[in-house]
Amino acid sequence: MLWSGSRARMTMLFIGFGGVVALVWMRLGAPDVALAEAAVGAALTGALILRAQGSVPSPLPERSLPWIIRGLVAGLSVAVFSALAWALISLDWQVRPGLEGAVEARLPESGVTNPVTAVLLNFRGYDTLLEVAVLLIATAAVWCLGRSPETPRLPPGDPLYLALLRPLIPLLCIVAGYLLWLGAFAPGGAFQAGAVLSGALLLLLVAGLPRAPGQMDTLRLRVTIAAGLLVFVVVAAATAMSQSTLLQYPPGLAKHLILVIEAALTLSVAFTFLVLFQGGRPAPPDGRA
Amino acid sequence: MSGAWLPIVVLSISLIAAPLIFATAERRVALRTTINLCAAVLKLGLVAYLTWQVAFEGARYAWRWPMAAGSDLVLQVDPLALLFLSLSAGLWLLTTIYAIGYLEDAPHRSRFFGFFSLCVAATTGIALAGNLYTFLIFYELLTLATYPLVVHRQTPEALRGGRIYLAYTLTGGMLLLVGTVWLGSAAGSLDFVTAGNPALASVDPITLTAIFALLLAGLGVKAALFPAHGWLPQAMVAPAPVSALLHAVAVVKAGAFGIIRVVEEVFGIALTVKLGLALPLAGLAAFTIIYGSLQALRQDDLKRRLAYSTVSQVSYIVLGAALFSPLALIGALMHLVHQGLMKITLFMCAGNIAEAVHLYKVSDLDGIGRRLPWTMTAFTVAALGMIGVPPLAGFVSKWYLAAGGIDDQNAWVVLVLLASSGLNALYLLPILHRAWFKAPTAATAGAASGRLEIKWTLLAPPLVTAALVIGVGLFANAPFSPLSWARLIATGEIPRLPEGLIR
Amino acid sequence: MPPVQGLRMSDAAGALLAGVDWAAVAILTPLVGGAAAFVLPNRARAIGVAASGATAAAAVALVWLIATGGPYDLAVGGWSAPLGIRLAADGLSAALLGMTNLVGASVAVHVALTGRATKNDPEAGVAAWGFWPLWLLLLAGLNALYLSADIFNLYVTLEMVGLSAVGLAALSGKADAFKAAMRYLLVGIIASLVYLLGVTLLYAQYGVLDLATLRQVMIPAPATQLAMVAMLAALAMKSALFPLHGWLPPAHGNATAPVSALLSALVVKASLYIAVRLWLDLFEPTGVGAGAVATVLGILGACAVLWGGLQALIAKRLKLVVAYSTVAQVGYLFMCFPLWAGGREALTAFVYLAVAHAFAKSALFLACEQVQRALGDDQMSSLSRPELPGAVKITFALAAVSLVGLPPSGGFIGKWLLLDSTLLHGPTVWTVAVLCGTLLSAAAMARVLARFFAPEEQAVAQDLVVGDAASWRFSLTPLLLAAAAVGIGLLGAWPAELVNVGETVQ
Structure with a gap:
């Protein structure tokens, strides 16, 4: 796979592989979805960087490889996928042990009633803390690759589009807020809310509005992107100091702390997706290169 | 033990001098010379003090530093260590003086003298090593420190010689490393113990034989044992003081000294004989003695002829160590010192000839004795010593080696020694004949103008060593002579002194 | 496990140290620093140096506590x-944590020192705003990786390390660097997914x-x-x-020098460490990993030793x-795999080889930067030019x-222990492979060093910052790192005793 010359082929391979992994997670039970979310989140950021690569010149050169190597790669892939399929079939999914029992038993202590949120923000909150760092890394890495290219935009001031946006943006914001709030007791949470919010931001960006958020590399933008990580780390440090255990929320405060973290995360996730979509570092406000 | 720090101090003197010299600016000649000479004199004084303590107070000093692998780093002062240490300390001083004169106004002198000091530090470490592990560390350091000296001239030939030198010595070092690691894991101890390390008794003979072969192969490279001698003539591209140091003190002697340590103090000569390894080693040494002499006969280049002579002469030491007789060991230990004195004289004289009249070939040396009388006098003394003319240094050691051969019921050794002496005469006497009895050519004519034939820094060192060549032969039985010291060591290693042959 | 001898300290100071969760400090400090450096690009250098230094101090404190008080363990x-x-952290994690933070802080100091000297030279210097956040987040990822005892959390840390390394x-x-980085990214993503598949x-x-x-x-x-094969293959891919x-x-040859130093010295070790951790704590004791798997890894390691040595030579x-x-x-590090069945020497060998390599390799890459600056390129044939500063040669x-x-370097101790184990537990061909590899690397290095003694060429007129290259700012850190690589030996x-603290993470 390493030697596949064309970028398109590599991307296909990557997507195909990601699909297989996603399928595997699909067969897992409820709290495991949290893990799946985390895993997909991390893998997705990689894909987003690949997406960013498309917007920068000098891709890998097209090169055709000797048929022996191609055959070997093909054979290897077939072998890997068959082994995988066999493993999936051979597993006895009905009696599979899992964390459901443990999550159910400790759910009341977690401060939330949605098991997915409990896993993501409390039981395995440390994973999420590092995932948030992965998001920031992805942003910084994409910004290192170069300036963002011109995002395709509608002609400014298209009346029809603007008329559509006027009700849609507030609605999306409300939906995002609702999803955020919902995360405590039903499917939802910061990542979903952030995704919806970033949709709203994208709509604004494409509209070609001069003051749409996220098109300039300003202090405010950077603070927003880093806010999720900073708030999470502050909570982690505070718990490490006050409870002498990293990320052990004080009794009774868990719910509030989780909400604070998730709120910050929602903003950060939304703006991270926005800048990742742009595929490069936005221009500084004063227009210098 | 009180004074445990003394060995590390001896080592540190040249080890600290090296970076100081490196840091000295190229043009600060006086400062660099001062550092060099102070370090050399200081070290010689300390070695003299240690010799006194060991001889009269029976003192032994050991300094240990734990290491993560193998065993401890041990530096210890014992009679055998002092033999080699005093040789290196004494000749370092003389060679330094010689090198200061030889390299006057040459480029890269700070680099040269820095590595020179490092090289001597490595030799000191080799002498003081209290186990094979420590020995290995300094043995490799010696390889690294001598490479820049060999390639010092930075010519393509020098680089080629250096490459060959590195290829041989690094491979040898690798074999020594494997042998040492293997010995450590098989026997559990790498210590040098008088008359052999008892820990080896529990190891099976085949393993021991393989380890012995690896160690000897590794050490044989530096000792220029056949067939690993190829680097030595190539390393002749180095400046004269380096050749002198390489042949007399540092590299080949490190190999020979290592072989003595391994045969006498790791395996023990009794075990070596029991394993049937002593005779092959003696045979290889004997072959190298004859082979080196025959090769020397064919060389017209003076330094190359002397180089092959070294191949031959160093194997005397190996031969003596491989014979199960205290007399042979005495001969070997003495030759370690005697050969050093004689060979350094010859190389410094060859350097003087090259420096004064720019002649490098034996066939060009007609009548050189009139142009460089003092140099050629020293050369003559050392050459006669090499041949074994009584009462010079070479005679005494060869006599003991021959006696040892008879004592060990290996009378063929006497024949080898006689043949080698004959060959020595064949390749050295023609030089003397040309120098003294042939009419000078255009190149060698012009009589020495002024008071001295060449500057005193180049003349004094070979004269001193030539005087020592006479002295150690004439006063062989004096206290602190190499003979008495070798006798002290040998009676410890092989506690049985045969009656009759030599008192 | 008794505390390591020779690392005694006064009880009061020990209690003071033990009162803080240094592991948390070592993970959170670079996270905060990375975010802050991202937000405030103009202050990034100061933030970066301070955070790297503080993190290194925390890591040293943690290593000290592990050495004196036994393994670290915390339920987050x-x-x-x-x-x-x-x-969790035992002796193995502690040793690699110490290595990562000391080398990392040194490289950070180097970047700060040289970055200031080359303000007007954007080509040569590392773009500060990109370097500092990515480096600090990489450091956080590495520290989290060495402290993790959870196979999914290890995946997340692997992602942190992988993505920040690509950015760097x-x-x-x-x-060229961009192309190499993209290939690196692709390999990294594929390897991550294969690892995740195993998880x-x-x-x-x-x-x-x-x-x-x-x-x-x-x-x-x-x-x-199958899971084991997937995970080990993924980690082998990430460890090259x-x-x-x-x-x-x-990827390493085209990145800027400090980045090459970090990638070669630290990042490669991280995935390798996970492979070792999984093998020693999971696959080998449960009987999942048969000796054959270790042998395959060892053989590939031996091939890497020979192939890498040969390529370096030409x-x-x-x-x-x-x-x-x-x-x-x-390759040497993977050669340790089949030898672990025999005993702990091979683990100590692994740590010595890894740590000594980290110091030596970071020193070499930083010195390469100086070569590049002094000579204008890094062709082997240029190395004999007289403009090369003496410090580079040393x-x-x-x-x-x-x-x-x-001898007496750290690499020597590692090689000694490795040879010792191959002689005790491996076939003879193993020993031969180590020796051949050593000779090849000796030849490759001798080829470089011999250039310093080659016949001198005339100085080529350079409009480059030659004066800069000779400055102590460029030579100090590489020299210290190289000296440390030798001094470790x-x-x-006590380092060997440290490695043996806590045979496995319990």
């Missing part, structure tokens, strides 16, 4: 396994992610073995084990020589001594 959030995530590799802005298979079978819990329930079922090393030389650019030497050194010589494994026996 108070949720014990299997529900929560456990942080692309920093120089040159087309998934294990989780599907056993329902736990914690290492110690998994160890108790794991059985050598075929699906488990032959024949999956193709991405490494271009490479035309200095940085490629150094990069291929990493391929060979990774740095190269010292680092080469350690890389080749000559003389530290005495």
Whole structure:
């Protein structure tokens, strides 16, 4: 796979592989979805960087490889996928042990009633803390690759589009807020809310509005992107100091702390997706290169 | 033990001098010379003090530093260590003086003298090593420190010689490393113990034989044992003081000294004989003695002829160590010192000839004795010593080696020694004949103008060593002579002194 | 496990140290620093140096506590396994943590020192705003990785390390570097997913992610073995084990020097450490990993030693020589796998080789930067030019001594222990491979060093910042790192005792 010359082929391979992994997670039970979310989140950021690569010149050169190597790669892939399929079939999914029992038993202590949120923000909150760092890394890495290219935009001031946006943006914001709030007791949470919010931001960006958020590399933008990580780390440090255990929320405060973290995360996730979509570092406000 | 720090101090003197010299600016000649000479004199004084303590107070000093692998780093002062240490300390001083004169106004002198000091530090470490592990560390350091000296001239030939030198010595070092690691894991101890390390008794003979072969192969490279001698003539591209140091003190002697340590103090000569390894080693040494002499006969280049002579002469030491007789060991230990004195004289004289009249070939040396009388006098003394003319240094050691051969019921050794002496005469006497009895050519004519034939820094060192060549032969039985010291060591290693042959 | 001898300190100071969770400090400090450096690019250098230094101090404190007081163990959030995530560190993690933070802080100081000197030279210097956040987040990822005892959390840390490394590799802005970084990214993503696949298979079978819990329930079922193969293959790919090393030389050879130093010295070790951790704590004791798997890894390692050595010997650019030497050194580390069945020497050998390589290799890459600056390029044939500062030559010589494994360096101790284990537990061909590899690397390094003694060429007129290259700002850190690589060998026996603290993470 390493030697596949064309970028398109590599991307296909990557997507195909990601699909297989996603399928595997699909067969897992409820709290495991949290893990799946985390895993997909991390893998997705990689894909987003690949997406960013498309917007920068000098891709890998097209090169055709000797048929022996191609055959070997093909054979290897077939072998890997068959082994995988066999493993999936051979597993006895009905009696599979899992964390459901443990999550159910400790759910009341977690401060939330949605098991997915409990896993993501409390039981395995440390994973999420590092995932948030992965998001920031992805942003910084994409910004290192170069300036963002011109995002395709509608002609400014298209009346029809603007008329559509006027009700849609507030609605999306409300939906995002609702999803955020919902995360405590039903499917939802910061990542979903952030995704919806970033949709709203994208709509604004494409509209070609001069003051749409996220098109300039300003202090405010950077603070927003880093806010999720900073708030999470502050909570982690505070718990490490006050409870002498990293990320052990004080009794009774868990719910509030989780909400604070998730709120910050929602903003950060939304703006991270926005800048990742742009595929490069936005221009500084004063227009210098 | 009180004074445990003394060995590390001896080592540190040249080890600290090296970076100081490196840091000295190229043009600060006086400062660099001062550092060099102070370090050399200081070290010689300390070695003299240690010799006194060991001889009269029976003192032994050991300094240990734990290491993560193998065993401890041990530096210890014992009679055998002092033999080699005093040789290196004494000749370092003389060679330094010689090198200061030889390299006057040459480029890269700070680099040269820095590595020179490092090289001597490595030799000191080799002498003081209290186990094979420590020995290995300094043995490799010696390889690294001598490479820049060999390639010092930075010519393509020098680089080629250096490459060959590195290829041989690094491979040898690798074999020594494997042998040492293997010995450590098989026997559990790498210590040098008088008359052999008892820990080896529990190891099976085949393993021991393989380890012995690896160690000897590794050490044989530096000792220029056949067939690993190829680097030595190539390393002749180095400046004269380096050749002198390489042949007399540092590299080949490190190999020979290592072989003595391994045969006498790791395996023990009794075990070596029991394993049937002593005779092959003696045979290889004997072959190298004859082979080196025959090769020397064919060389017209003076330094190359002397180089092959070294191949031959160093194997005397190996031969003596491989014979199960205290007399042979005495001969070997003495030759370690005697050969050093004689060979350094010859190389410094060859350097003087090259420096004064720019002649490098034996066939060009007609009548050189009139142009460089003092140099050629020293050369003559050392050459006669090499041949074994009584009462010079070479005679005494060869006599003991021959006696040892008879004592060990290996009378063929006497024949080898006689043949080698004959060959020595064949390749050295023609030089003397040309120098003294042939009419000078255009190149060698012009009589020495002024008071001295060449500057005193180049003349004094070979004269001193030539005087020592006479002295150690004439006063062989004096206290602190190499003979008495070798006798002290040998009676410890092989506690049985045969009656009759030599008192 | 008794505390390591010779590391005694006063009780009061010990209690003071023990009162703080240094592991948390070592993870959170670089996270905050990374975010702050991202937000405030103009203050990034100061933030970066301060955070790297503070993190290194915390890591040293943690290593000290582990050495004197035994393994570290913490259930994050108070949720014990299997529900929560456990942080744990034994001697092996501690040694690598110490290595990462000391080398990392040194490189950070180097970047700060040289970055200031080359303000007007954006081509040569590392773009500060990109470097500092990525480096600090990489450091956080590395520290979290060495402290993790959870196979899923290990995946997340692996992602942190992998992505930040890609960003750093692309920093120089040159087309070659960009191309190499993209290939590196692709390899990284594929390897991550393969690793994740292994995690998934294990989780599907056993329902736990914690290492110690998994160890108790794991059985050598075929699906488990498949998971093991997937995870080890992924980690081998990330560690550039032959024949999956193709991405490494271009990525390390084209990045800016400090980044190459970090990638070669630290990042490669991280995935390798996970492989070792999983093998020693999971696959070997549960019988999932048969000796054959270890043997295959060892054989590939031996091939890497020989192939990397050969490539280093014929490479035309200095940085490629150094990069291929990493391929060979990774080979040595994989050669330890089949030897672990025999005893702990091989683990100590692994740590010595890894740590000595980290110091020596970072020194070499930083010295390469100076070569590049002084000569304008890093072609092997240019090395004999007289403009090369003496400090570079000394740095190269010292680092080469350690890389080749000559005494008394750390590399020598590692090689000694490795040879010792191969002689005791391996076939003879193993010993021969180590020796051949050593000779090859000796030849490669001798080829570089001999250039310093080559017949001198005339100085070529350069409009480059030649005066800069000779400045102490450029030579100080590489020289110290190279000296440390040699000095590690003389530290005495306590590093070996540290490695043996806590035989496994419990």
